Amino acid sequence: MSFMQVEDLKVHYPIRGGFFNTVVDHVYAVDGVTMEFDRGKTYGLVGESGSGKSTTGKAIIGLEKITSGRILYEGEDVTNARRKRDSAYNRDIQMIFQDSHSSMNPRKRVLDILAEPIRNFLKLSPQEERKRINELLAIVGMSEDVLLKYPHEFSGGQKQRLGIARAVACNPKMIIADEPVSALDLSVQAQVLNFMKDIQEQYGISYLFISHDLGVVRHMCDHISIMYKGRFVETGKREDIYTNPQHIYTNRLLSAIPDIEPETRIERKLERQQVEAAYRQEQHKYYDKDGKVYPLKSISDSHRVAMSEDEKERV
Amino acid sequence: MSTNELLEIRNLRTSFRIKDTYYPAVDNVSLTLRKNEILAIVGESGCGKSTLATSVVGLHNSVTTKVEGEILYNNQNLVKLTDEQFNKLRGNDIGFIFQDPLSALNPLMRIGEQIEEGLIYHTKLTKEQREKRVIELLDQVGIANMQRVASQFPHQLSGGMRQRVMIAIALSGKPAIIIADEPTTALDVTIQAQILDLLKSLQDEIQSGIILITHDLGVVAEVADRVAVMYAGEVIEEAPVVELFRNPKHPYTRSLLKSIPQTNSENEKLEIIQGMVPSLMKLPRQGCRFSSRIPWIPQSAHEANPQLHEVAPGHLVRCTCWKDFHFEDEEGSVNQ
Amino acid sequence: MENKNEQTVEKLESQSSPPTGIQVIWREFKKDKLAMFSLIGSILLMIAIMIMAFFTIDQTEVMKIQLLERFTEPGVRGYLLGADEAGRDMFGQLIIGAKNSILIAIAITIIANVVGIGLGIIMGYYGGFIDNFFMRIIDFFITLPTTMIIIVVVTIIPSYGILDLILIIAAFQWMSTARLVRSKALSEARRDYISASKTMGTSDFAIMFKGLLPNLSSLLIVEVTLSFAGNVGIETGLSFLGFGLPPSTPSLGTLVSYAMNPIILSSKWWVWLPASILILVMMLGINYVGQALRRSADAKQRLG
Amino acid sequence: ACGGDDETTTEKPAENTDGTKTEENTNDGGSTAESPTLPSDVTNDGDVIEGGTLQFALVTDSPFQGVFSYELYEDGYDSDILDFMTNSIFETDGDFLVTDEGIAKLDVDADNNKVTITIQPDEVKWSDGTPMTVEDIIYAYEIIGHPDYTGIRYDDDFKNIIGAAEYKAGTADTISGIKKIDDKTVEISMTKVSPAIYSLGDGLWGYAAPKHVLKDIPVKDLISSDAVRKSPVTLGPFKLDKLVDGESVQFVANEHYWKGKPKLDKVVLQVVPSSSIGEALRTGKYDMASAYPTNQYDGVKDLENLTVLARPELAYSYLGFKLGKWDATASVNITDENAKMNDANLRKAIAYAMDIEQVGERFYQGLRSRATSLIPPAFASFHDNSLEGFNYDPEKAKALLDEAGYKDVDGDGIREDKNGEKFEIRMAGMSGSDTDEAIVEYYRQNWKDVGLDVQLTTGRLIEFNSFYDKVKADDPEIDMFMAAWGTGTNPSPLGLYGEGASFNYSRFVTPELQTLLADIDSKEAVDAEYRADAFRKWEEYMFEQATTVPTYFRTEIIPVNKRVKNYNVDYGNATELHEIELTADAPIK
Amino acid sequence: MWKTIVRRVLIMIPQLFILSLLIFILAKQMPGDPFTGLITPETDPNVIEELRVKAGFYDPWYVQYYNWITNAAQGDFGQSYTFKKPVADIIGDRAMNTLLLSLLSVIFLYVLAIPLGVLAGRYHDSFLDKSIVLYSFISYAIPAFVLYLIFVFIFGYRLMWFPTSGTVEIGVDPGTWSYYWSKFYHLLLPAASYALLGTTGVIQYLRSEIIDAKTMDYVKTARSKGIPMKKVYSRHIFRNSLLPIAAFLGFTITGLLGGSIFIETVFAYPGMGKLFVESISSRDYSVITALVMLYGFLALLGSLLSDIILSIVDPRIRID
């Protein structure tokens, strides 16, 4: 049973303008997103830049104001409580940031960085705190002598691992990972991804894994949602998405992913061009007259796709 | 130099001065670019790809940078050219595309002006002719409303459009060589695909040689003809694209390929490369530079002074360690 | 498993220091001889002034009027820098004046910067309404003709002395700091480490003043240094216009404004010139120090 | 007092618009007696040139206001400018008393409280050529008395003219007391006539207004009219030719001047800041300067191209003691017997302890000297030469203090009061130049030498406006205060020391003093001898009481370029402007 | 664009209103009043009292304020107590003088500072750069008015190259060529002195802007086009660094107005700054308040001007 549900989440940013600098419009950064999370599973969130992925993640963890919608955690409505700093919710939901470098205070030593959540949430004695930190370092495979260093003295991968160590410090139930590897080189990316999987296995953490790299998402996630302009166009199990994509946007995204098969690149290019042409011709069918994505309709137990009413009939 | 060869880089070494000492960031690199081919240079961040590219166009700060070796183009050694001589080639014979098109475009200049600028110095076209050419170029890179875009400023365009403009600038002199330094890294996948397709089709059109710098092996597989893999300032492997992906030899290349999440790797662990690329000042200058990251391979497997060896036609590999290489867990033992 | 190797690599890197900390500043000073010279010179000068003013010079003695010593020339009868029209020792006045001016400038700098930095960080961190509200106030303050208002206020205060002067000037000096800090805090607050701290339950106050503030420190050092130099100037200017401190409280400003008397300007140089030169030297020194600090805060312009 | 005298207005604090120039330092000067080194006239050799242009520097740090009408101006600098182009209808002697030599003759009928003014020459013309008539004299009264007049000259004195109040109230069309007898004569009836009438007091007005020009301009618009601001029609030796507002004026000779056409062609008057006047004179930019700052005497003292003339100023500085309060409702001064400073010996001791001689010598190069009485020596007939003043004598001061019971009981060098309690005197002083600050510090040292602890009210010298605010309000923080009075040409002390005088800042009144003051302006005092005697008695009384201790007499210096042929600044026989001649085309450098 | 300007102007109204309240109350708090200056034995104290009553100084402050602000809103700032003229007339003349002085100063300043800043940035770290930086620091560090005094002394009196007071020579007729020359001639020394000491900001800003610009990617792009270095500097680096300087203009003028007090005092130039100091000592309330309002207004205008210029020269900033 899912331990956390997000219901019809909306985050709208006002656009000010006009003569008196009043709100003239809104950016519909997140515009009605519904998700639920099971323990120990990874949920992928994919979409092009600006589609609202990060905003969704930040709204869930409480970094953004929610315009409307609800978040239920262990059966309780935490929509408002989530912004309270020392709530259980805050302790149980943690985040890993895209830019590992900027996610650590450059003026703080690793010791203080790792200790921050422990001091806030666990209230341990100094010895216990130190013990916990050493455990964390062991988990991410670093020795104690890094504690006195500053973040800039680490490589990207190391920093990202420290970021993960910090996120797991208080045994969270879920970690929101916002593009945790997109700034990393291939080999380092592999390190971090492996590592995230290890931890998940060990502690049963759930991930909300945000990325625009469909290859990585496929590798990591059990369940994937494709996002476009603040809404989901398609959501389903990994297989649903990769083997049976329904929405034209999903198709287009999938066809654009480069593959490391040079032999078949000519075919892929042709296919890509076909999908692109189809997308251009048929996209009106997939979006309403305001260019918005239609509501999701289930097409199987796990697989839901956005479609208009008439489209649905056709299916 | 055969007629097919556009550019030949021989033993290029580019060093940066840091605290009064010169550290080579590109060390003894030799490469050849042929007509109508895309030569991809891949490698991890900091391995010297951009340094190499900038050396070819002579954009290094001469005070803090030392460029040695030869870069032969049209029977001239580019390394020896003065800035003025180089200016005749830059923008005319050699076009350059930068990674981040936003910062690479002058924010205060109209797009049209920026494309036109090179033409002023390299052609004798009149103002009208130049303007016509700008429109043509924009058309060529697939921008629909050329007229309007020409009169806009960079910040008014989307990322993909900006990169197209950068390409138009690079194309403006009908260059024989185009150097593209990570042209798609800042872009979304769908846009990346469009830009790559554009580059490919342009190349068919204008028959120039392209050096494409990237760290994304997927991109390489999509467009490159030949690939050079760099590690720590050196080229460690060079091969035609299919050969490289089918038959990678160097341990680094092999590890790299294994670390890409694959369709079938879903629940498996990815292969990783231990450690990290040493920083410029701490690069090992002796022996196989990759050896420290594969410590389970005995030192004896490495060459004392690793050289490029041709292992198949057009396929070069540095050092002999590839012969003894196996992945760490393939033997099941872990060297602590 | 793989950690062993990493540690060796890390060890090589070592020597822990934050990216823009004291070490960078120190390196910058070592590179720039002039800045180093200015730093040491300014510090020594100020220390010397303070020591002399507090320990070796008797203010009542210096300020005693001795009509017979009127306009005594430098070097005569032990008057190192001569005497003014009331026969008061110029050297003593210079030291006491410098002490007063420096202390005033320091006090103004501290008050204005504490307010400016505090407010700036709060504005930048919270943004939104709080930011807007204070921004309007700052906008208002910035358009105020500061010199004029200060003059009006000065004429209102009945017995106005050093403390009043400090408070009045400080009241009009915090805005630019607040603005600068706000804009930096605004961009800094968008960085992920702030978000990270929020998700880890740190209180807003701790984030602002323990997390964010240290990251603005290099900028602030520059700001504080240069505003210190500016504040020496303001006091001088007010004295020149006749709205500064009374002559019984010598300051560099009062000494310099003796130059307004044409006779003193043209033939009694020892009355006004030493103070002018002291101001020049001090400000120059502080500016060179400030420039080096600024370079160390801005990686692009660093020398070393 | 009469409001229309140029000499007085230069003394006014009103001119001190820049805050750094207060009475104290603009018109520094000393008594003639003490600075004999400087002459009051020059005679230069050399051949006189035909005509020529006199370059005149008006020393001020702010622009002049440019109200060129005696009835309306309030700023001293405007009167300096007016001097060149207007002429009082009366001439005065060395005591500033009206003589018979002017355009008009004054006849006083003291018994009937009437005066008659008669135009003497056959024809006097305004600068535009229109003849002057008695109507013009009357019109001046009608301006001041007019309901729309907002200036300062409609005062109690003016109300002395019969019918002035009714005219002011708008209930009468003319001032009934002013009667035109014929084209040359006017008769003015007054409620009372006192000796002050000869000093142009009692409401008598010394100027004529060009009625033919002004009559069409409503009185309330006069002050902004071109007839006052830009092209005044005047009676003086020169007439206004060109004007740069607030900065400079060019005059040309008035061919209609009643004493004959001036010898100069032109006068150019320019505002020069006090900080640069010395240099300007040195480099020969100007022939003379008005109100040359005394503390810059050094700057001109030794210049070859100049002669520095001097004359006593009609002013004195003083140290006043607060002895009571002003009762605003009853408009009287009330002396408080128990006032802290109500001990003549204490006051005298304070005065004897001041080393005024040294201050005058050192800070003012002898241009200020110890004042001995409350009447400046310029009023030769009224000034009491026999008074010695409180010459610096610290021993005497100590003796007086001991005698009065102010003794140092706790041995800290500072005297305690009669009851043996801490005794601190608070003095208010007006801020001005740095010199003023130094001088006050010096006096405080002097007082400390005799064991008196004098502290400054507010801890520093007080800016002019606040100073008068505080002194006027009898601020309890003030035990004594240093200030100065310009006396004007009418030395009558009633307005400054009388029971009902709000300017009597020491608030000292006694019946005896009342009588003495009344005597000075009594009917009997119309007799000059009698009046002089009354003055002296009052002076002696004030010296004995020492409630207002005169500190300095001041000497005004007037640097004059050596190309000016003859020039005399003595009040009695000053060179008239139309007589000035030059010996070179440009000032000598 | 127009909308923004109109909006900004509308925002000025409450700002100016608050400023007016502030300065009015402050001004009334000053000890003394315009009539204190009339104190002399020659003046009847009752006359002074009467004048005070007539001027409304005994009314409650809000009544005085109301009367004043309602008139001021209609452009009538009252009469100057000192000059007996409408305040607008006096300030009008003086403001004109100050604006002329400011304008010429700004021109001189830019003419001097821009080449120096450009050179310092172009030859960053060279001897030339160091000399320029030294000069700019000295000009900042030196107590300005001392140098002004020395200039007046040397150039005005010792060398007699320039007039030392006033705005125009007496005797030249308004409207003639020599009149304008005389005006210009009177402005020359103060404006040049100001410019000489006021360059620090512009030089420092330009210099670091150019040093920054040199490392920008777009400069690399320009070089990769094969444009001669000279042209890279002129078309890209200088242009991009200089454009923001244009926006400084508004602020520079505002700053200059503030500094005008010193210049005008030393050079005996009758402008607003000097008028202000004079009015303070004569307690000429109506002039003080009107002047502060004018300064405030000009400051607002200056910043608006800066924003407008910036939005014109920098296409990234759009105000609409």
Ligand SMILES: Nc1ncnc2c1ncn2[C@@H]1O[C@H](COP(=O)(O)OP(=O)(O)OP(=O)(O)O)[C@@H](O)[C@H]1O
């Ligand atoms: N504070 C904000 N105010 C206004 N608009 C915002 C704000 N933050 C985000 N947006 C807008 O909301 C939309 C969604 O942004 P979001 O960062 O969630 O996208 P994303 O999918 O994470 O993109 P990327 O892949 O680039 O990180 C974008 O159009 C963005 O411009």
Ligand SMILES: Nc1ncnc2c1ncn2[C@@H]1O[C@H](COP(=O)(O)OP(=O)(O)OP(=O)(O)O)[C@@H](O)[C@H]1O
């Ligand atoms: N101007 C410079 N001065 C000193 N060192 C430099 C300079 N430019 C680059 N380097 C160093 O040279 C090495 C190679 O840098 P280069 O930019 O060529 O790498 P790259 O392969 O292009 O990396 P990326 O993928 O991150 O662009 C790096 O270690 C870098 O730190």
Ligand SMILES: [Mg+2]
């Ligand atoms: Mg994002």
Ligand SMILES: [Mg+2]
């Ligand atoms: Mg690179």
